[in-house]
Amino acid sequence: MQAGRLKILLSFLEEEPKDPFNRYAVAMELIKEDKKEALKHLEILLKSDPEYLPTYYQAGQIYFDMDQYEKAIDIYDKGMSIAVQQNNDKILQELKGARQLALDEQEDW
Numbered sequence: 001m002q003a004g005r006l007k008i009l010l011s012f013l014e015e016e017p018k019d020p021f022n023r024y025a026v027a028m029e030l031i032k033e034d035k036k037e038a039l040k041h042l043e044i045l046l047k048s049d050p051e052y053l054p055t056y057y058q059a060g061q062i063y064f065d066m067d068q069y070e071k072a073i074d075i076y077d078k079g080m081s082i083a084v085q086q087n088n089d090k091i092l093q094e095l096k097g098a099r100q101l102a103l104d105e106q107e108d109w
Helices: 003-015 020-030 035-048 054-065 069-085 089-108
Strands: none
Touching: 003 020, 020 035, 020 054, 035 054, 054 069, 054 089, 069 089
């Protein structure tokens, strides 16, 4: 993670905290080295801007990586519902695939 890039993204977030992309960008920068901190930002987005679809895949992936498959599946399900409402077939298919992987891993446990 480049500290300079994170600092810039955090300044964007401070300037425009209601712009979901700013928080998402911070989370994507953090995800490289601090998934728990990235997840905090994604959880904020899930609450403050539940229509921002990219959040669901990334939050679900972190839960998946933490072996919290039920939580990942729940996040993917919510995202799929919103993707259907928004007619966003690309993200819907990505979430379906990720959900199936989580289901498969959950069965292996």
